[in-house]
Amino acid sequence: MKRGKNGKKKKSGGFQSMGLNYGVLKGVLRKGYKVPTPIQRKTIPLILDGKDVVAMARTGSGKTAAFLLPMLERLKTHSAQVGCRALVLSPTRELAIQTLKFAKEIGRFTALRYALILGGESIEAQFSTIHENPDIIIATPGRFLHLVIEMDLKLSLIEYVVFDEADRLFEMGFSEQLHEIIHRLPEAKQTLLFSATLPKLLIDFAKAGLHDPTLVRLDVDTKLSDQLKTAFLHMRPDDKLASLLYLLHNVIRSDQQTVVFTATKHHVEYIKEIVSQSGISTTYIYSSLDPTARKINAAKFTNKTANVLIVTDVAARGIDIPMLDNVVNYHFPAKPKLFVHRVGRVARAGRSGTAYSFVTAEEVPYMLDLYLFLGRPLVTANRQTADTDGIYGLFPPGLLHTEVDFIRCLHEKATELVDLHRVASNAYKQYSRSTPSPSAESVRRHKEMMRNDFKLATHPFLVEMVDSVEQTRMELLEGVKQYKPTTTIFEVGCKTKMAAVDVMKLKRQHHDQVIAAVTQKKQRESGNDTADKRKPQLQLNTWDGIESTFSAVIAPGHRKTNQKTFQDKTHYIPYSSTDQYSEKGLSLGEKSFDRQAAGEVLDLTTDENTEKVKQKQKKWDRKRKRFVHDDNSQRQKRIKTESGAFIPASYKTNVYEQWRDRHKVDAQQLGDKERPLPATARRRSLKGRVWHTKGDSSQSISRGISSKTKQKWANQKGKKRSELRPVDQILKRRRQVERTRQRHQSSKKRSKPQTAKKNRKR
Structure with a gap:
């Protein structure tokens, strides 16, 4: 009330x-x-x-x-x-x-x-x-x-x-x-x-x-803030580190704070060394780092002692970094919702920010997964593109000559960097094996892009940095890449009466028929696709499962209806949900209920096979110098809790x-x-x-503290503590050291006559 x-x-x-x-x-x-x-x-x-x-x-x-x-x-x-x-x-x-x-x-x-x-x-x-x-x-x-x-x-x-x-x-x-x-x-x-x-x-x-x-x-x-600007930059894997240095030196201002997300902790250590030696104040955080070091490094970045923070996905969730300006996805995330969490560190509480994402040819399907998840069309860069937000463009390799030479010189001077680079490369191979595969739809779209001679122009925000000579050079290289000769190596410099020329003519006539058939098939498929696009999109009510779980649902534009739907089995066409990719990105991955239920199989011979496998499992015992049977239940003691579940015995000790x-x-x-x-x-x-908090702090903290200490705290309240010792403390400390030294000298003098008497008796 x-x-x-x-x-x-x-x-x-x-x-x-x-x-x-x-x-x-x-x-x-x-x-x-x-x-x-x-x-x-x-x-x-x-x-x-x-x-x-x-x-x-x-x-x-x-x-x-x-x-x-x-x-x-x-x-x-x-x-x-x-x-x-x-x-x-x-x-x-x-x-x-x-x-x-x-x-x-x-x-x-x-x-x-x-x-x-x-x-x-x-x-x-x-x-x-x-x-x-x-x-x-x-x-x-x-x-x-x-x-x-x-x-x-x-x-x-x-x-x-x-x-x-x-x-x-x-x-x-x-x-x-x-x-x-x-x-x-x-x-x-x-x-x-x-x-x-x-x-x-x-x-x-x-x-x-x-x-x-x-x-x-x-x-x-x-799913993303309106104040967030995104840029997707296509590049070769070997150019990622040089591109990061170029962004930090030429694009991002020195007074702005930037968080760089990498795949593994080995990349964090390697990139941190390179960026630090380039003259940029850098700090780093990853999960296996000591808790005290993590706290110190986070404080450096928060207090703006360092303007670049290199992290793994440990900082991608829920961390509020005040006044953050930029995020760089050094390795593109394999899950769309992880991208949302990463770029969510910027553009918070009404502030604006920018997210730069490096994309290689292997990571393009994951980028397409993200566009499906966000429900946005893929916008590629061309010469007429003026807007820079959400554009997928090329990072010109001609801009990276200085950075590439700098990294090469560092590797030649320090062998430790070569070792760090090798360890990071091996770690990325293991990381790529553990990441989930992209969706079949994204893989198909990527193949179509490659099949249709997909051309990518320079990203709009980098166009001004490319001079006319470099632009001409890039166009020439692109023309060389797209050049397709009309003759084969067997026909170069050969006369028309040679046997090789006749063989290639017959072969080309045979392939022309196959090529014409494939071309007609593509035209029919493209026509069907156009016709399908003209059909009205069917809407699927995706709230049925949610309404059965929750008593009330509060969401924009949602109205709960109890209208009965009629479905004609004769003319019913099965279709997928319009937001299937968004819901797939929001799922829990391998631990979701539907994924677990789909993987369950009834096997009547499981018990016998499981016992055989258990009997065959062995481990090397260093004390006995031989292999012994590995029984997990005997090796790790477990205790039973109030709920009836068994947990490791390490939770209950006598500490x-x-x-x-x-x-x-x-x-x-x-x-x-x-x-x-x-x-x-x-x-x-x-x-x-x-x-x-304020209210009972004086009652709780002051218990057990002497009145002299309380008076000292009261006198010092509101004053800034000095790091220099007072003169009386310095003199007191010197007197204590002098008394200790004299006491040790007197004890040595008293012990010398006793040892002399013992020697005379002997």
Whole structure:
């Protein structure tokens, strides 16, 4: 009632009309937000009403605030009762850190406590984090499940669960951890699924325990931002690195920030060395990099110490890089939705940006898959093309002479670069084997383009950089490529009476008939295609499966109808859905339900063959120096959880009990009143593992700290800390060193007479 009254008093269209409490609304306005985005305007009222929501919108549309604002509104303030009340699961550590930072900024006036649980961090510090009773836990699934099993945490007080980048959580192999976490959550909870892409059949997400969910889908028409400009550049594979250097030096301004996406971490290391030696400040991130190094490198790019960030697809999801200007797809992504996530790092929150994509002959079918997914026609560059957005054009190799010579000189001077290049080439071979194949439609279209002598002109934004001499040279080379001689090698310089000339004439007469037949067939097919294009396109209702899953669907232009359709079997022509390529790009790939169901085969002889295979599997034992039978069940111990599933035994060790005994910490019971931790156990958590917002930070952090230290902090409040030591500290340190040195000298003098007496006795 209070929220409804507050909403009626304010004008519609802003956050004031949503009826948020004063603390949440003040944090939003202090952050600078005034008008909600479309996804926020659609989802926040539904979430405030307590409904389960599956939200789908393009990247950069404000999904993080869409689930954080209702969460802060529901929790309101810190609870002294032991137990977490909200859980946010993220697929990557960078996305979790970003979510925590945003939650602290907009929830600074709510007195809530936040905890960040990430893999690769000290687990003992996370024990103390949980004991400080946070209200909201933002975590990655693997480490959070480890803490739940290790500490035997009860999650029955959780009332708000968010799966951020939900499809990525299932794709990254967190299915086992997610199902175990979901089983431990209470039934009376509100579940939210947020992502930039969702599959057509939401089977995997239905397992998350949604009750009567509502689907909010706002990316049906626009999958890319209107402020984003795209450029597709065709080139040879060997020219990619030189083209990247040319873009960074001549096209992209030096004050702009650029993210370069590559296929493997070996390419990241190799390209980083080349770009750094060309005089451009560069940093890098990939998944197997040390967590501390990843944090430092990300801070360098955020603080604009480095203007180029070279990454793998670890940074393609959900990461909000402020003031980013450009994205370069060094290797074209094999999946259309991965392209959407990559280029979604730019053109966010109303800002403009550019995405440059390098395309080789092998990657053209993947580019055609992207155009089918976006529902756009392929626009190629020609001399009359003036627009540069979404154009597929040629990167002139004549512009790269300087960069090619520079790279060659670097390879000649440093053998390490040659080794890095070799490792990256081998890694790309393995990467190409693991990527999915393009669709048959795209392969067919690519073959038609090659068969029809497809010509590609220079990309419009590079035309001004090509001088007239280079343009003439390119036209000459293109003419040489298109030249087809009318005679064969047997007829060159030969007289008409020679036998070779007569043989080729007879052969040409025979082939002329075949060529004429193929030409007529192509003309008939092209005529049929033209006739088919004139036919009206049939519309297919693709919402049937979605409406059977969700109680309500909110999408642009969607109206639910109950009209019965009549189908005449005699005159029925089967056809495919008009948006089949878009839905295929939105699917979960190999883990989708329809793909798994299609691959299931009933085999009555499976059991016997499986036992034979198990008996034949052996591994080399280094201690015994011989092959032994490899039994996975015996090699890896597993424990049974509350849900009845078996997980690795490494999730349950005695680390938590040892930590409690060492610091003398009592076990917390769910629902009890929170108690302060001992100073020894709280010392590590005060380094930043628990974040207290404005309201109770002075009460919680100041416990166990002396009054002298408090007075010192109060005096230093508002002052910038100096990096130079005061004079009294320097003198005090020198006196300590001098006393230590004198003490060591006196101890040596006392020990010398004793050793002399022992020698005389002997």
